[in-house]
Amino acid sequence: MSVLRANVTASLQYQASHELTLFGMLSVGTSCSFLYINSILLFTLRNKQVFCETSRYILLFNLLFADTAHLVSNILLYLLASLRVKLTYYACSALVLFSVFTAIISPFNLAVMSLERFVAVCYPLRHATIFTIRSTGMAIALVWAFSFIHILIRVSVLLYLFTKISLNLHMNDFCSKEAVFFGAIFDDFEDVFASTLFLSVGVVIVASYVGVSLVARSASTDKASARKALQTLLLHLIQLSLILTSTMYTTIIVDIARTVDRLALMRIYNVCFVCLSILPRCLSALIYGLRDQTIRPVLMRNLCCRLGCSVFFTKSH
Numbered sequence: 001m002s003v004l005r006a007n008v009t010a011s012l013q014y015q016a017s018h019e020l021t022l023f024g025m026l027s028v029g030t031s032c033s034f035l036y037i038n039s040i041l042l043f044t045l046r047n048k049q050v051f052c053e054t055s056r057y058i059l060l061f062n063l064l065f066a067d068t069a070h071l072v073s074n075i076l077l078y079l080l081a082s083l084r085v086k087l088t089y090y091a092c093s094a095l096v097l098f099s100v101f102t103a104i105i106s107p108f109n110l111a112v113m114s115l116e117r118f119v120a121v122c123y124p125l126r127h128a129t130i131f132t133i134r135s136t137g138m139a140i141a142l143v144w145a146f147s148f149i150h151i152l153i154r155v156s157v158l159l160y161l162f163t164k165i166s167l168n169l170h171m172n173d174f175c176s177k178e179a180v181f182f183g184a185i186f187d188d189f190e191d192v193f194a195s196t197l198f199l200s201v202g203v204v205i206v207a208s209y210v211g212v213s214l215v216a217r218s219a220s221t222d223k224a225s226a227r228k229a230l231q232t233l234l235l236h237l238i239q240l241s242l243i244l245t246s247t248m249y250t251t252i253i254v255d256i257a258r259t260v261d262r263l264a265l266m267r268i269y270n271v272c273f274v275c276l277s278i279l280p281r282c283l284s285a286l287i288y289g290l291r292d293q294t295i296r297p298v299l300m301r302n303l304c305c306r307l308g309c310s311v312f313f314t315k316s317h
Helices: 002-045 055-082 089-122 133-162 184-216 223-247 249-257 262-281 283-291 295-303 307-316
Strands: none
Touching: 002 055, 002 262, 002 283, 002 295, 055 089, 055 133, 055 262, 055 283, 089 133, 089 184, 089 223, 133 184, 184 223, 223 262, 223 283, 262 283, 283 295
């Protein structure tokens, strides 16, 4: 009887391990697919002159660049945890700080992109003078500066904590944001910063949406452009909501861990990783890559590696 139980236990453990491996492979595969699409769109935006001279596409490139960098760091952190690789505190800190730095850029950039759409619809004659290449570059510089200031504050608090406690350079836990930013002070800082950031960006996006909605009712307005702008702003709001949810990613997992077993927890972890950590950083490619009439044909040609598309178009014509 004991032998039978041992065999059943070993079989269940093997099945669970096999399932977790499969879930992990699917998560990494999905992440790499999104990463590939983002990379192709970045290549597309840098290889056509019109994309380099239009404020809308310059802002999109900045957003995609930050999101792609964040994707790479998140995938690397996920792989390190899955493979049970432990880093030194300094190596883990560098990776986590880079991840946090690139994560903060997206909400700020979404706010600037929403303002750009608002000006394009509500003040079309002044759009070219307000959103020049120079002013767009200055806006991007401010976005990166705010993100850098956020990182400086975190590092300053860490240095202060190091003067109060001794630091173990050989981490016992896997590399994560929580392992680097230990202490209750970071929980309070995270709550205040996240609330302030997402409330302010949310107000900008909602105000832009309301402004475009009011102008869209005017008879002299380009209805098609206004409708597309409204759809884009609504998608930006959804994207912002997903990014906000992703900041509470670990809290969600910790709360769920108290009520489910390890296998169920790992299933939920993989689903949350794709839906909350990966998907929000890939929506820009879907929002602009598939909806924008200027980007879509060039993007599809690049995605098909040119050769496949050229054969397809030759046959169709």
